[in-house]
Amino acid sequence: MTHITRRVFSGAALGVGLAAPAMAQGAYPNRPITMVIPFAAGGPTDTVGRLIAQAMGADLGQPVVVENVGGAGGTLGAQRVAQARPDGYTILLHHIGMATIPTLYRRLAYDPVNGFETVGLVTEVPMTLIARRNIEANTLQELVALIRQRGESLNYANAGIGAASHLCGLLLMKAVDTRMTTVPYRGTGPAMNDLVAGTVDIMCDQTTNTTEQIRAGTVRAFAVTTEDRVAALPDLPTSAQGGLPGFEVSVWHGLYAPKGTPAPIIARLNQALVKALETPSVAQRFADLGTAPVAATRATPEVHRQFWMADIAKWRPLIQAAGQFAD
Numbered sequence: 001m002t003h004i005t006r007r008v009f010s011g012a013a014l015g016v017g018l019a020a021p022a023m024a025q026g027a028y029p030n031r032p033i034t035m036v037i038p039f040a041a042g043g044p045t046d047t048v049g050r051l052i053a054q055a056m057g058a059d060l061g062q063p064v065v066v067e068n069v070g071g072a073g074g075t076l077g078a079q080r081v082a083q084a085r086p087d088g089y090t091i092l093l094h095h096i097g098m099a100t101i102p103t104l105y106r107r108l109a110y111d112p113v114n115g116f117e118t119v120g121l122v123t124e125v126p127m128t129l130i131a132r133r134n135i136e137a138n139t140l141q142e143l144v145a146l147i148r149q150r151g152e153s154l155n156y157a158n159a160g161i162g163a164a165s166h167l168c169g170l171l172l173m174k175a176v177d178t179r180m181t182t183v184p185y186r187g188t189g190p191a192m193n194d195l196v197a198g199t200v201d202i203m204c205d206q207t208t209n210t211t212e213q214i215r216a217g218t219v220r221a222f223a224v225t226t227e228d229r230v231a232a233l234p235d236l237p238t239s240a241q242g243g244l245p246g247f248e249v250s251v252w253h254g255l256y257a258p259k260g261t262p263a264p265i266i267a268r269l270n271q272a273l274v275k276a277l278e279t280p281s282v283a284q285r286f287a288d289l290g291t292a293p294v295a296a297t298r299a300t301p302e303v304h305r306q307f308w309m310a311d312i313a314k315w316r317p318l319i320q321a322a323g324q325f326a327d
């Protein structure tokens with residue numbers, strides 16, 4: 001391809017008038033892209049990420065390769081991307097933790113807000129309160145009584161401070177006014193293995209990781225943390241229906257690139273994200289797991305950034321009042 005054609009091609013492909021300097025080297029992408037998932041393989045974030053990565057790769061014409069970088073509540077993976085070259089070949093799929101980490105972690109090796117460009121929101125996932133299947137409670141009220149009775153002799157699994165499972169645990173222990181012993185994992189995928197084995201007692205995790213276990217009866221489910229029941233789990237009451245009103249949280253996910261990634265590359269990544277969200281097989285798999293892609297109108301970089309900033313402001317006072325920080 002001649003240089004002029006290449007620039008026009010890449011400009012046309014990106015729907016922009018003039019290709020950014022970064023485009024002069026050839027149409028983007030011209031090699032595989034790495035999508036960092038900041039939690040262990042097999043968990044809910046990994047599930048969302050792999051679905052989106054495959055569909056985005058089909059649109060981009062290059063593989064989007066998932067790399068799991070777990071640990072420290074999702075901050076190690078976020079750091080990896082914040083410090084990557086802003087060339088469009090390293091992106092991050094993260095979740096509500098991006099709104100809590102700026103307050104929870106006061107000594108990070110990267111800027112948890114200004115270190116990123118937003119590409120677009122992906123999905124919002126309900127959480128479910130679950131326990132080992134032989135737990136000594138059958139209803140949410142009985143579980144609340146057990147937590148109040150047993151307190152710190154009960155082990156609560158999460159994916160580290162700042163993880164969605166950690167936040168849900170904070171809300172639960174606040175609602176029950178009792179602390180349990182938290183057991184951190186590199187992701188709720190590995191934590192689920194211990195819950196099924198019965199070596200850890202309770203967990204609050206996303207339907208993308210719990211729906212199939214609940215259906216299989218390998219764990220006991222008590223509530224879904226949303227205002228309405230989830231179609232994929234019609235028999236599971238909401239926390240309000242179970243007698244614990246106000247215990248509500250759902251986990252939004254978004255796609256990010258390193259700060260300074262050229263706007264035409266962000267636009268091309270967003271185009272591929274929207275295409276992925278509109279892919280029937282992605283929407284169906286999300287539905288099977290209790291969630292749904294966000295509407296295209298919400299999947300823009302601008303809406304994502306506004307939503308993210310508002311959520312940081314929402315969680316900051318709650319976290320400061322709890323007085324629990326990661327450092």
Ligand code: MLT
Pocket residue numbers: 039040042043044045046097158159162163164165166186187188189206
């Ligand atoms: C979390 O608990 O925040 C994550 O969803 C855990 C995971 O994806 O493994």
